[in-house]
Amino acid sequence: MNAPYAPPFDPDTQNQDLEPVLALPLFRAVNEANFPPGSSLRDILVRHARVRHCRRGDIVVRRGDYGHTVFGILKGRLRVLVDPGVEKLITARPVFDHKPWFTTLLQTWRTPNMPEIRHDEQANRFGFARLRRAEEIGSRLYLEDPETVITAFPTRVLVEGQSFGMIAALARSARTATVFAESDATLLELRWQGLQEIRYRDVHFRKYLDGLYGSRALANHLLESVLFATLERNVLDVLTRETEFETYGSFEWTRTFKQAMARGVSTIIEYEPVVVDEGQPLDHLLVVCSGFARVSVRHGSSYRTEGFVARNEMIGLEEILTQEHPVYRHRVSAIGHVDVLKVPVEVLQAHVLPRLSADFTPRPVTFREGGPPLSGREQALIDFFIDNRFINGTAVMLIDLDRCTECDECVRACSLVHDNNPRFLRHGRDCTNIMVANACMHCVDPVCLIGCPTGAIHRLAQAGRVVIDETLCIGCATCADSCPYDDIRMVEIRDSDGRPLRNGRQPTLRATKCDLCPDVRGGPACQRACATEALVRIDMRDRYTLARWLARS
Amino acid sequence: MTMFFGRLAAQVFPTVVLAGGILAANHLYAASFSFSFRDVRFLSGWELVGIVGWLALFGMQRRLVTLSTLKASVQQRVHIATGWGAVGVFVLHTDGRLPQGRFDWWLWSLFVAVAVSGVIGAAFYTFLPARLHERPHIRLWQISRADIEAGGDRRRNNEMIFMERIPFFRAKLGRLVEQEVMAFTRDTGSMVILDFYVHRLAPFFRGPRHMLFHLFQSHHPVHRISLEMRPLERYLDEAGRESLGKIEKLIRFKDHLDYLHAHHMMLKGWLFIHVPLTAALLIVSAAHGILVHAFTAGSP
Numbered sequence A: 001m002n003a004p005y006a007p008p009f010d011p012d013t014q015n016q017d018l019e020p021v022l023a024l025p026l027f028r029a030v031n032e033a034n035f036p037p038g039s040s041l042r043d044i045l046v047r048h049a050r051v052r053h054c055r056r057g058d059i060v061v062r063r064g065d066y067g068h069t070v071f072g073i074l075k076g077r078l079r080v081l082v083d084p085g086v087e088k089l090i091t092a093r094p095v096f097d098h099k100p101w102f103t104t105l106l107q108t109w110r111t112p113n114m115p116e117i118r119h120d121e122q123a124n125r126f127g128f129a130r131l132r133r134a135e136e137i138g139s140r141l142y143l144e145d146p147e148t149v150i151t152a153f154p155t156r157v158l159v160e161g162q163s164f165g166m167i168a169a170l171a172r173s174a175r176t177a178t179v180f181a182e183s184d185a186t187l188l189e190l191r192w193q194g195l196q197e198i199r200y201r202d203v204h205f206r207k208y209l210d211g212l213y214g215s216r217a218l219a220n221h222l223l224e225s226v227l228f229a230t231l232e233r234n235v236l237d238v239l240t241r242e243t244e245f246e247t248y249g250s251f252e253w254t255r256t257f258k259q260a261m262a263r264g265v266s267t268i269i270e271y272e273p274v275v276v277d278e279g280q281p282l283d284h285l286l287v288v289c290s291g292f293a294r295v296s297v298r299h300g301s302s303y304r305t306e307g308f309v310a311r312n313e314m315i316g317l318e319e320i321l322t323q324e325h326p327v328y329r330h331r332v333s334a335i336g337h338v339d340v341l342k343v344p345v346e347v348l349q350a351h352v353l354p355r356l357s358a359d360f361t362p363r364p365v366t367f368r369e370g371g372p373p374l375s376g377r378e379q380a381l382i383d384f385f386i387d388n389r390f391i392n393g394t395a396v397m398l399i400d401l402d403r404c405t406e407c408d409e410c411v412r413a414c415s416l417v418h419d420n421n422p423r424f425l426r427h428g429r430d431c432t433n434i435m436v437a438n439a440c441m442h443c444v445d446p447v448c449l450i451g452c453p454t455g456a457i458h459r460l461a462q463a464g465r466v467v468i469d470e471t472l473c474i475g476c477a478t479c480a481d482s483c484p485y486d487d488i489r490m491v492e493i494r495d496s497d498g499r500p501l502r503n504g505r506q507p508t509l510r511a512t513k514c515d516l517c518p519d520v521r522g523g524p525a526c527q528r529a530c531a532t533e534a535l536v537r538i539d540m541r542d543r544y545t546l547a548r549w550l551a552r553s
Numbered sequence B: 001m002t003m004f005f006g007r008l009a010a011q012v013f014p015t016v017v018l019a020g021g022i023l024a025a026n027h028l029y030a031a032s033f034s035f036s037f038r039d040v041r042f043l044s045g046w047e048l049v050g051i052v053g054w055l056a057l058f059g060m061q062r063r064l065v066t067l068s069t070l071k072a073s074v075q076q077r078v079h080i081a082t083g084w085g086a087v088g089v090f091v092l093h094t095d096g097r098l099p100q101g102r103f104d105w106w107l108w109s110l111f112v113a114v115a116v117s118g119v120i121g122a123a124f125y126t127f128l129p130a131r132l133h134e135r136p137h138i139r140l141w142q143i144s145r146a147d148i149e150a151g152g153d154r155r156r157n158n159e160m161i162f163m164e165r166i167p168f169f170r171a172k173l174g175r176l177v178e179q180e181v182m183a184f185t186r187d188t189g190s191m192v193i194l195d196f197y198v199h200r201l202a203p204f205f206r207g208p209r210h211m212l213f214h215l216f217q218s219h220h221p222v223h224r225i226s227l228e229m230r231p232l233e234r235y236l237d238e239a240g241r242e243s244l245g246k247i248e249k250l251i252r253f254k255d256h257l258d259y260l261h262a263h264h265m266m267l268k269g270w271l272f273i274h275v276p277l278t279a280a281l282l283i284v285s286a287a288h289g290i291l292v293h294a295f296t297a298g299s300p
């Protein structure tokens, strides 16, 4: 379960009067008797909840933002924007496009002397919304005139006692709608960890959450997987009913990760929560819906890593298809944290397998299924990527040290297209001849997004790229502190004349990191600039490409 | 090593194809117009101007990767292949003979120097990077360990040492040795280590040493220093020997730094021949072209 030493969400919560919070319908069914001393409902709330005061017009959650908290309304009235189409008008996200050829040429020519120069930021970038840029936590987008929005666009009312944001919090996915305050309002905000802890302690709460999750998110998750994508509605309903949702490990994996690294990477595997063990009778097909799991086999006195599974990948299908009394061929353990759906084998056999096309072959989850054993170097690299959790990356910067001449053209190219300041360090952990440079990996599970008060750092829905909207960034460094790979840097910015911008006495900071060069033709400038093909950006889930790249001579 | 040859082959193959193509095209072209001997030299001369001009633009092309449609890796392959093509045309142009006049000697030498440095550079790019990390690893943590033993802070481990940081680390190791020697001398009043330090170690730690040995992967010089330290042991007690051991470790770290330095110098240094001489080559060949045209203009 959650690490008890997780810092409180908001230290101020313990001074709050929690009676109105406990009276919320969300907690009404919770039986306090189920909670041990020291971990009462109230204790959990003190650790994992905060009370938020919103002003009229404040945007509480924005469609597309990465959610990890659930809200309960203590006082006031809120509105949900019903039509996703009008979203763009209200809280527009920046749009990236290739720079015109000529602009790029000019940029090459006229590099400013100073780094991080910002020209006047565009006003009114957010449609109807404005940014309250108090440089403090609590800065956020707001609507100047919520009435106009309410009369012009379809909305749904949320009133005292209601809760919202549950699905995004449970699945830690994007918010599905925008919610704003129609009047001044007081909200309870409970983070994911608290939700899980209450779920763990209280059966009713668990049933309530799982029911909610099952009815809304589970079917969608199943549909994302190739195996279930083509099922008819009624079959899917059966599956949804029978499938269980389990979560392993701690969502606070950044913290446990750092502790594990301090103990030494080689022991990491022994501390990972086990999902299923090698040789155990196979009663469920496992589908990963978030996080990662390690796939290993017993070897000597420990375990040898054979591969990993990521979102939408499955464990057990091959066994079910090929064995009469299937047993798990691998030990599966949570790398940090993993959410899995468990589909009972009987249900699968009754409803899904008969519908499977004859040429269906499950995707291997190990690096070399059935092939010759991995070489020492390959095994070392797999361990290295998994132990250091680089498998989280969809665009990891790998540098082949056998080829890198350390010419720094990659760094120069990056600097050229990014305010005269490179967005990565050609530096990082390495194993054999491969180095993982300190460049944002554009994670599958981007923990940097959690806690950004303005949603400035976000993930683009289509491309999966994690980007920072600078006009929204208030320089609070929450993201930089959360990134487990140290890939975000806070920089001091300057005005057009090169003078450092200030905010009172403090220099004005902005978070910067690799954005994969959305405006450069032909992809990331670093990779384009490397003449010896030492540098690539690689999606770690694409095991085939990865293996081929590592094996090239 | 097979990896290197594989990569070399992969580089050489397209090169040979392209260079062969240029030469064949050249011959066909010349043959189809049935030029006189002198005319072919005019043709190959202008070709050379074109090719060398294109090669010389490579530096600028490289800086325009965010603009140009070719990735730098492709550009470099094209450059190397075209470079070999230029060598072929050059042989054709000079008839494979050594130059006659003094001016021609200049021109000839400049071209050969640019081409040879290019070939050497391409070889360096293929062989040296792997050497930077294949040898007993010199890593920050090794230096930090020396640092910790000397009471310094722990630094983040598992990091490579970059060229720019080498002088910093060298100075640091120098300081550590000096501290060790001074402490020992002060505590014991014995001059044994101090003498050796002044005559042998101080010059060694002052700057990069034994560059050539390192390029040939030879441990000879550092081995030699170790040997010279052995006779000192008979004049030292237990503490003195321990001190000597620490110093020896620092010597090895410094030697690793030199090794890296030597390789970095080669990786970057060849460009300091290749690029400036390219500029000189362009100027001298322009003069050559003007002269040749001036002298042949009147002749039939």
Ligand code: HEM
Residues within 6 Å of the ligand: A407, A531, B052, B053, B055, B056, B057, B058, B059, B060, B062, B076, B079, B080, B083, B084, B086, B087, B111, B114, B115, B116, B117, B118, B119, B120, B121, B122, B125, B271, B274, B275, B278
């Ligand atoms: C003979 C006429 C040649 C000329 C005029 C020429 C000119 C140049 C120039 C201007 C650069 C740019 C350096 C920079 O600013 O980065 C360069 C780089 C280079 N040249 Fe040549 N070159 C010639 C022949 C060759 C040959 C024959 C080879 C190898 C077979 C070669 C290999 C290279 C390589 C590997 C680089 C890459 C430097 C880097 O990536 O930083 N060159 N050359």
Ligand code: SF4
Residues within 6 Å of the ligand: A439, A440, A441, A442, A443, A445, A446, A447, A448, A449, A466, A482, A483, A484, A485, A486, A487, A488, A513
């Ligand atoms: S900033 Fe860090 S956590 Fe966020 S996507 Fe990049 S590497 Fe992942």
Ligand code: SF4
Residues within 6 Å of the ligand: A399, A403, A404, A405, A406, A407, A408, A409, A410, A411, A426, A529, A530, A531, A532, A533, A534, A535
């Ligand atoms: S451009 Fe390529 S060779 Fe040069 S420093 Fe970057 S990764 Fe190394």
